[in-house]
Amino acid sequence: MNGPDLIALLVTLKLALVSTFILLLAGTPVAWWLSRTEWRFRFLIEAVVALPLVLPPTVLGFYLLVALSPAGPIGAVTSALGLGSLAFSFSGLVIGSVIYSMPFVIQPLQDAFRAIGPRPLEVAATLRAPPLDRFFTIVLPLAKPGFITATVLGFAHTLGEFGVVLMIGGNIPGETRVVSIAIYDHVEMLEYTRAHLLAGGLLLLSFLMLTLVYRNRGFRMVSS
């Protein structure tokens, strides 16, 4: 693996790490709310969360590009803050990835929270635990398999991102050039050996991570 490919790999891993981290932080309260609310229009939010599952990444990328451009709603804010447009930047990619991988993090968390049910939390309340304490001492440990699944799926899905990156990231080495784009470039230039190396690496990594998810899921069934 040569320099540019290694850099593309590092950018990809960094993007996946940062996006997954943000998704876990922001997705946990959303997933918690979705798992508990009795609001009758909850399904609307659930549909929005699930949208990236079915939308072509180019559609998502296109709208993001419009939004991030200096005239778009996000771009206007970032320009006013003196940040310029986030299109074709790493930060823009992160925003895209967070949206793109959102269902892969929120849905497993929501399922895990729902599976816990209200009872353990009620018991904890009768044992003098205030709400946040209940969340950290009861919900987090009991939802651990859900968190592992959410983390791995969010991470792995971000690794494989292509369409959104193509639309809003471009191909700037060290900034927005990720592995999937690098593979595409290599194939375009008939550099099959280098394409093989990256593609095989991504294949192996994804397989290993999914193994972790399914092993974890089996474990959860045995322990419950």
Added chain:
Amino acid sequence: MSIQATFDIHRDEFSLSVDVEIPEQGITALFVPSGCGKTSLLRALAGLDRYPNSRLSIGETCWQDETNFVATHERELGYVFQEPSLFPHMTVQQNLNYGVSRMKSMQDVSSDRLSRDNVIDLLGLGNLLARHPTTLSGGEQQRVAIARAIVTSPRLLLMDEPLASLDMDRKLEILPYIDALHRDLGIPVIYVSHDRDEVARLADSLVLMGVEGIIALGSIAEMLTRLDLPLAHGSEAEALIEATVSSHDDVYDLTYLKSPLGQVTVPGKTMGVGVGVRVRILARDVSLTLMRQTDTSILNIFAATVDEIVAEGPSQVTVRLSIADSLILARITRKSADLLGLKPGLQVFAQTKSVALLA
């Protein structure tokens, strides 16, 4: 001091209005037909559900009124759910410590009514502390759940049919522990059940509930013998008498009890002298005579006064008898009652073929 509760619970399935004052000691059973919102009432008492126009105070501490609502985690209570509901990711020890480590620091630990070690002994958990809940039997889990609820020395313990999910063997395994709580702790308990035997064995006071609210309340002995209540009718009609073991008869293997009825004789010698026991006398086991019988096999004969007579269908009557300050019931035929000329105030002798020790 007492517990005062006023609740107005309206749900789709039922409505329940409760305005009650119950003693802040002993076990008060809520004896409820199924599907009458018993769990809703306990949840409301615990603050798990909130209803408007409700009030609850324990002694001088107000937990809820028109303007205040103390959240569940700020109420010093214990709650034993119908299922053990142990935290599956914690050992027995960690389950027990969960509440203890969250007790208000201002509570003086040394003045706690219960130490952790006492509770572990009381519920026989010494060998289970390192185990995980999934490795325990249902009965063991429920014992841990009871221990977890009382180890924080709550001011009120709520128990929602804690034995209902267990089979008969497991029930018999746990009943002695609840009995022990009853004797050894000063914690008032509200115990929901629709198992009459459980109530007869455990309760000191009884709140009888119907579909819309409370029908009557009072001491268990009084409630079971009130002829205006359904409890005194049907084939299970019974009276409960508190007694103490006074001596044993080694020759005939008998135990003699001292009770308000006089001496009561029961077979076997399972209880030590001085132990307090509760005795059940079924109405259908009691027969009446006008003169004390001497040529009879029955040992338990008490001089009694007829207090009240109520028809029990076309052929039977239930007679309430007062003996000193206690009341027992006799179920006899209407014909016998007429032949004996029974009427309130008449002196009779009640003889009972069998007497059961409940604890």
